Amino acid sequence: MTRALGWVVVIALLSCLIIPGFIAFRVWYVARIDDRTPADAIVVLGAAQYNGIPTPVFQARLEHAATLFDEGVAPQIITVGGSQPGDLYTEAGSGRSYLTQLGVPPEAILAVETGTNTVGSLEAVAQTVRDQGGESVVLVSDPTHSYRSRMMAHDVGLDAWTSPTRHGPAVWTRENQIMSIIRETGAVLWYQYQRLAGSNVDFPD
Incomplete structure (x- = not known):
């Protein structure tokens, strides 16, 4: 192996x-940011629901999101997410019902009942927000x-910041958090690759 080739291998491995x-x-740094700057809308990214009942x-x-609304961060909450094959309810619709139970008027x-991944959901949200003049x-x-969600929101033309939840299964244990960082690192790499390839196929949520 020549010296030049050796340096190429070293650089590739370091990269x-x-x-x-x-x-x-x-991923770790942005996860710690809780930005409650006033905005046109609070967007709740969808997650699984079963028979109309949101998972924990x-x-x-x-x-x-209901807390942010009560604090006056935005005048409306947008829930997003479609349904999986065989589902009778959408993620967005289930989220809307749950928010009304929490006392949100x-x-x-607004339930945007399209999208089966973050990319599709945020594209629909961006169009909805723009149609409202926001x-x-x-x-x-x-x-x-x-x-990743903030990156995608910027890519579809939204001014976006993040205020993540601080309770629930996603943050119960340090092990959960570490595994989530590893998974999201892979998801961001996949998204960047797809973006360079001109595709909008998202990493499975």
Whole structure:
């Protein structure tokens, strides 16, 4: 192996370590940000629901969104997410029902019942917000999902910041948080690859 080839191999190996390491740091760093700057809408990113009942992960997001609404962060909450094959309810519709149970006025909740992943959901949200004459949103999701969702929101033309939930299964244990950072690092790398390839296929949520 020549000296030049050896340096190429070393640089390639360092890149394989440095790039994922940097992304993992960004995932961890943005997960710690709780930005409650006033916006046009609070957007709750969808999660699983069963027969119209949000899972504990989804409930934690919705409860946090209700708190932000009560604080006056935005005049409306947008729930997003379609349905899986065989489902009778959508994630967005289930989220809307749960928010009304929490006391959020129905007229302040808009369910965008399209999208089966973060990319599709945020594209639909961006169009909805623009149709209303707005452009800014506060994204509510799990902490480690904040970096990727904010990146995607910016890519579809939204002014977006994040206020992740601080309770629920996603943050119960340190092990959960570490595994989430690892998973999200892979998801961000996949998203960046798809973006360079001109595709909008998202990492499975």
